[in-house]
Amino acid sequence: MELKEFVQNFASQFDDTEESVFQPETKFKDLEEWSSISALSIIAMADEEYNVKLKGLDIRSAVTIEDLYNAVKSKI
């Protein structure tokens, strides 16, 4: 699993935010478009793409996209 690919998969869950905004160090909860539904979309993406079950705690404790990448990676 590549960080770059994970960031792309993360970005594809959003409709209104420029793709260039999504970087490993992006603090995703600060995005204007971030919502509880975004969180569910990310959980679904982790399930579909990596067969990983993210918990609410994983989302809550992550600050950057790379933090979530590490959470997913540790569960593969």
Next chain:
Amino acid sequence: MAFLEIKNVKIAGISACVPKQIEKVVDYPYFTANEAEKFSASTGVVARRITTTDVITSDMCVIAAERLISNLKWDKSDIDCLVFVTQTPDYILPATSCIIQERLGLSVECYALDISLGCSGWTYGLSVLTSLLSSGAMKKGLLLSGESASLEFNVLDKSAYPLFGDAGTATAIEYKEGADGFKFHFGTDGSGYDAIIIEDGGYRNLFNKSSFEVYTTSDGLRRTRCNTALAGMDVFAFGISRAPESIRKLCEHFLIDLATVDAFVMHQANLFMNEKIREKLKIAEEKTLYSLQNFGNTSSASIPLTLITNKQNKGKILAIGFGVGLSWSSVYFETDKEFIISDLVEI
């Protein structure tokens, strides 16, 4: 492996009772107009039926049962067993099914049992009732399932209160020699016991002064320890993985061809989750039934209520319940031409 096939029983009919009072998401006082719109778009819920403390789950189930017994022209003295599934019983004790036996005027020669399950409750209840009847020693039985969820959630809890609706249902099962019956798959994962929980009021945490104090969660939700607390993200992750897995296992084990199923009925959790499950299973939209829009998530009532409101009175039915426990169960059955769906009763 938790598979079960119960033969020589058939589903005779289903009925449901819902409160008259309609509460629209757009009128929920703690949402802005924008929040209400977003909530309905993602959950699929536009309105729900909301009860009062005067009419609780057993009342709605009894009314639904009376209607069904009348439509089926069953003699009450022939009803040998009664299973009541809810998480909003009349009392901590006695079991509400005992009270219902008397209220419905059933024989004292009647098996009665309460089951404490929520969103997986109808399918689990069905497995118990069909198992009881399959030997032919008992011939007719009722499964009553429902919830008064609006009494469990705190009205201040913006994530959960507008999602849930109230309903009571009745399902009639009877012995029929040679009937194909029901095929089940079951699963349980107690590691997620606290994903949906009322923390105080049981014997682990007795009621105390702080039980009734409103607190604010880290996500900004407000509720007391007597209300249902729902960890939405954890329940979502559970639902989108376990529900499709259970359907796949059921179909594989019993050689059920998904393409031949006439109606796919999921517990009505929320549209976003249910659509993820449907997409994973590649089941056609037109075969997938919903009642979420007008009734919300009705817990153990959701599967029969969805069949009733869609008037799905024939064919091969595939259903799955999943939720609190964490608990899940899928079932496959076929209805025959005598299968009755009663008109929805409002109270």
